[in-house]
Amino acid sequence: MPRADILTDATRGLSLVPTAGVPAFAILASGRGSNAEALMNAFAAGRIRARLVGVIANVDGAEVLNKAIACGVPTRLIAHKGLKREEHEEKLFAVLNALGAEHLLLAGYMRVLSPWLLSRFRGRIVNIHPSLLPEFPGLHGAERQFRAKRSVVGATVHYVNNGVDTGEVILQGSIEPRGDEDEQTLVRRILFEVEHVIYARAVRLVVERLGVTDAS
Incomplete structure (x- = not known):
């Protein structure tokens, strides 16, 4: 069985305004979409007592879009190539508004999201690291845990702010490395045994803090 030890639940220290009805989420992804799936x-x-209104990718041909289609989730491609960041984010924001994403x-x-886009979803953007x-x-967190020979490794779900992975922690999960596993094996275990488990749990905590008790 996958093992994910909950280390931190920081949502109790946050003041989130309850929303009327069921909150609407959108997923932003760039590649394979393992966590998105x-x-x-x-x-x-x-x-998760909320609505998933769409999956948006910024890379043409991103596999996550096919996975979303297979799951029956609306998809949008807002490719960033050839656009300035401001232009890309304006297009992205317009699509998010059209989908009703909160x-x-x-x-x-x-x-990296700009301060402009962050300000429009302040306190309402979640990431997994x-x-x-x-x-x-920053980059290659799982690999760096392996190379540092930590006795406990894992992943973190956190709110996004203007820094790099510095936002308020929502939930963490951990596993212990096995003595005979290589870097690639440990990275995959972190993904499948921790990330895939804690992300949904963390979103549930966020929804609960919004005061939602009924998905209907």
């Missing part, structure tokens, strides 16, 4: 499955199974879930979204923050922020 786990989230889509959680929404479809009713484990909250954003970053799942392998390889773009493959390390036990505050250790190893």
Whole structure:
């Protein structure tokens, strides 16, 4: 069985304004969409008391779009190539508005959001990072945990702010490395045994803090 030890639930310290009705989430992703698919499955199974209104990719041909289509989730491609960041984010914001998205879930979204876009979803953007923050922020967090020979490794779900992986922690999960596993194996275990488990749990916590008790 996957093991994800809950280390931190920081949502109790946040002041979120309850929303009327069921909150609407959109997923932003850039690649394969492994975490995005786990989230889509959680929404479809009713484990998250909220609506998933769309999956948006910024890379043409991103596999996540095919996974979303297979799950019956609306998809949008807002390619960033050839656009200035301001132009791309204006297009993205317009699509999010059209979908009715109130909250954003970053799942392998390889773009740094500008202060302009952050301000429009302040306190309503969530990301997952493959390390036990505050250790190893930025790129290749899982690999850096392996190379540092930590006795416990894991992942963090956190709110997004203007820094790099510095937002308020919502939930963390951990596993212990096995003595005989290589870097690639550990990275995959962090993804499948921790990230896929805690992201949906963290979104459930966020929804609960919004005062939602009934998905109907």
